[in-house]
Amino acid sequence: MTRFASMFERLRGEKKKAIIPFFVLGDPDEETSFEVLKAAIDGGADALELGLAFSDPIADGPTVQAADVRALASGMNTGKALALVKRVRAYSPKTPIGLLVYYNLVFQPGVDAFCAAAKEAGVDAVLAADVPVEEITPLKEACVKHGLDTVMLAALTTPEERLERILKVASGYLYVVSVLGVTGARKDVQDETLELIVRLRKRTQLPLVVGFGISTPQQARRVCDAGADGAIVGSALIKALQEHAGDAEARAAEAKRFVAGLKNGLRPAE
């Protein structure tokens, strides 16, 4: 059983939900990033979603774009990012790690070589933000070959027939995009998002994880109450860490505090 599968199975047994923080690998630099990732695990992160910084992240809003810029400016690249994953894997042998990528970074080394390297570093799942089901076959085949889950996106705009095709490919979990738009903190969860979760819940046993715009424990709670298995929080967390720019220790402490806060907000009601 994969790390993601056993994590979700355990949480379902305990009637708990997953909190998955998102970070850009190497933001703002390799060492600080490592401290932050360890702190997030210490804070109770059920899994990590880690982004490979890309020059042209079309699915991301200003907060994640800025994180990408910081990471790249500090000299981050694919090799160093996977080396960082390897250190995190050594620190926490059990925490599932998903990699969020833009396809060109996978395509350049070759889809097979990329997946082999990701697996070797300790990655459990790959999500390519700009690869829809129409183009997924090469990546899916390489993921299967190397024992990686292929996470797919489901959006508010996705009609039934596409959902069917997406669910045939998706493994690990289904990433439910909660907003029309790019990543970035939002104030509310739309009713439409909750309806999508309910609709998806009826169709699949695959864990549903909601992301894009989830920033508070209350929002995480709402999507989980609607039937999701967990929430991914990125921009709000990255923004909070940036309040401590230049102070690696405070940054790590904030990561731990923030993740613990989200986790506490999701405890089953007494």
Next chain:
Amino acid sequence: MKKGYFSDFGGVFVPETLMPALVELEAAFESARKDDAFLAGLESEFKSFVGRPTPITFAPRLSEELGCELYFKREDLCHSGAHKINNALGQALLAKKMGKKRVIAETGAGQHGVAVATAAARLGLEAEIFMGEVDMERQKPNVFRMKLHGAKVTPVSSGSKTLKDAVNECLREWTSSVRTTHYLLGSALGPHPYPEMVAFFQSVIGREARKQFAESPGGLPDVVVACVGGGSNSIGIFKGFLDEASVRLVGVEAGGRGIESGLHAARFSDAKKGRVGVLHGTKSFVLQDTDGQIAETHSVSAGLDYPAVGPEHAALRESGRARYDYATDTEALAAFKLLSEKEGILPALESSHALAWVVKHASELADKRVLVNLSGRGDKDVFHVANELGERID
């Protein structure tokens, strides 16, 4: 061949949120291209609003100087100043047919932005144009023209602040407004169906040119030359001659300050940085580093300053049907001056690259009939050219 592909190039690489809109767009386009009423409406706009067909102009003085028979397809005479209006009107009509009331668009040189603002004003659509801050500075006249037509111009300050970043912002904005808004992409790139659709609307250039030459005493041209940024004017004129093996097709990229300098936008000519990759929804030649991070580009002309080339060009190059080369900033500026002085035509800096290639290769073109696609007029460039030439005019 897989749908949306030209050989191994093309495809549809976008986040899921946009996919349903692209599927809808593909269906609408497929039906429109076979719809006589739609095509007649477009044809009527081309004729009465754009001023088509654009003429072929023989260049007697330059022909004598260069030793070939030089002709221009005068897309610079299109209403709003460039070939961009052909596609802008086509897609705007399609957007209307699809019930979308708002269009968004990226622009580099501002010609596409102006064309979209023009088409939107004509058809009563709301328009928002995204433009890199660097480009807004070097194409000031066009920024004001867009505003005069009632469009909102939104500056883009991320990345290199040029065309590439404007496309990023458009894709992001479209993700938020996809249900009500059409993304009026301006070049023959992006996710399927854009490369095919833009080429379809621009193919009027080649269709006209072929007819105009076929009816002339000398028959078809020997060589057709066009500049290639994303590649819409070039694919538009090439389409008219693809099945005429005797007609050589040449695409000219922006050589910037030379290939060795690294400051250019010559995707096909830089063997180190120019490789097959995926950017802005399509697989084609892209300037990038070894990991796949997209490289920053440079060109004196904002409209060619872009790291990827349309996928159909990659396929035409692979098959050998078209040849691709480059002209540097200096060569393009010299061609700009040459055409202004010798023929009384002020060309866009983009189109000046095509002429610069002809000047550079005059010896191999001796006595040939050469057709250059003069894709746009250079009025927008006068301040920038003055600056490059060290003259003050404002």
